[in-house]
Amino acid sequence: MTVIKDATDDEKLQVINLKEQLNSDDNKKYYRYLLLDMLGVTSELSNIYSQALKDSSPTSDIAIIKRPELLHDLSSCPHLICIGKPNQDINEELLSSSIWQVEDDFLTTKQYVCGWIVSEKSTDELAKSLCDIGIKLGTLLSMRFIAFYEPFRLQLLQQSHPTAPNWLGSLFPTKTKYYYCDLQQTLQEISAEDNWHFSQLFFDHKISFFQKESVKLFKLYTLWHDIKQQQKHTVNANEFTLMMSYYVSACLLGLTHAEDRAIFVFFAMQYGDLLQSQHIKMIVEEVALNFPGELSMRFREIDTQFPKLLKIA
Numbered sequence: 238m239t240v241i242k243d244a245t246d247d248e249k250l251q252v253i254n255l256k257e258q259l260n261s262d263d264n265k266k267y268y269r270y271l272l273l274d275m276l277g278v279t280s281e282l283s284n285i286y287s288q289a290l291k292d293s294s295p296t297s298d299i300a301i302i303k304r305p306e307l308l309h310d311l312s313s314c315p316h317l318i319c320i321g322k323p324n325q326d327i328n329e330e331l332l333s334s335s336i337w338q339v340e341d342d343f344l345t346t347k348q349y350v351c352g353w354i355v356s357e358k359s360t361d362e363l364a365k366s367l368c369d370i371g372i373k374l375g376t377l378l379s380m381r382f383i384a385f386y387e388p389f390r391l392q393l394l395q396q397s398h399p400t401a402p403n404w405l406g407s408l409f410p411t412k413t414k415y416y417y418c419d420l421q422q423t424l425q426e427i428s429a430e431d432n433w434h435f436s437q438l439f440f441d442h443k444i445s446f447f448q449k450e451s452v453k454l455f456k457l458y459t460l461w462h463d464i465k466q467q468q469k470h471t472v473n474a475n476e477f478t479l480m481m482s483y484y485v486s487a488c489l490l491g492l493t494h495a496e497d498r499a500i501f502v503f504f505a506m507q508y509g510d511l512l513q514s515q516h517i518k519m520i521v522e523e524v525a526l527n528f529p530g531e532l533s534m535r536f537r538e539i540d541t542q543f544p545k546l547l548k549i550a
Contacts, residue, residue, distance in 0.1 A: 255336065259321060269321030270355075277348050302367050315367075358413070492532070496533060504543070
């Protein structure tokens with residue numbers, strides 16, 4: 238069933254840009270795929286609703302990525318959909334629907350559309366490769382499986398490596414490109430790095446830390462996004478990186494209470510590095526040690542003094 242929708246100018250531009258990428262001379266000679274997370278939600282009237290895809294696509298164009306913890310319910314596992322075969326144009330209807338869904342899913346916990354993939358591998362081969370990547374990452378991070386394809390987790394994986402944001406490409410199959418939309422709704426690309434050997438990469442401990450804290454970080458970001466909206470400001474690309482850094486600082490200072498960590502991060506986002514002030518640092522350490530959950534109250538008591546304490550003009 239075709240869904241009639243009036244696309245916004247931004248959506249039209251995204252469709253055009255992505256279509257040009259996927260139909261470029263370099264990419265058109267390979268398969269093009271759409272990756273969907275069945276833990277997300279879409280309308281039953283959408284062209285990319287799971288049953289609609291099964292009704293309209295050959296069985297060979299759909300493959301399931303068998304997440305180990307979801308093997309009891311394969312219908313909940315991610316689905317890989319072929320939307321363009323080698324040397325053929327992509328299915329523009331499915332591409333457009335996927336872009337609209339990304340817009341609708343902005344800052345939702347589970348996004349239905351994860352991304353778009355270019356690969357020389359067939360549908361079943363690529364589905365197995367993607368599952369293997371999740372298992373390998375899980376082993377490295379002492380987790381059963383890493384759903385690396387979830388856009389927020391993927392952005393965390395990229396930004397948590399200090400020197401090589403494209404490090405994940407070392408795990409991708411040869412001649413594979415992965416496209417996804419980040420928190421700023423900007424199209425990002427990760428390409429297979431054939432000349433890298435993953436075992437030789439310095440595996441930064443922050444990669445593991447941020448994956449284990451991903452749910453809390455996502456909640457923090459959505460709250461910060463709401464705060465900025467109320468102030469009629471937008472969140473720029475650097476703010477998420479700053480938030481990650483301040484969250485690490487909050488944890489290293491011994492803050493274990495979720496609200497204390499959030500308050501520390503939000504004040505740091507507003508005023509900058511709070512540890513410039515020994516007085517503020519002393520308050521944070523005292524709360525962490527003796528009064529968990531009370532940082533908000535303690536900061537409110539000195540709120541008007543922050544600029545002076547941090548020597549902000």
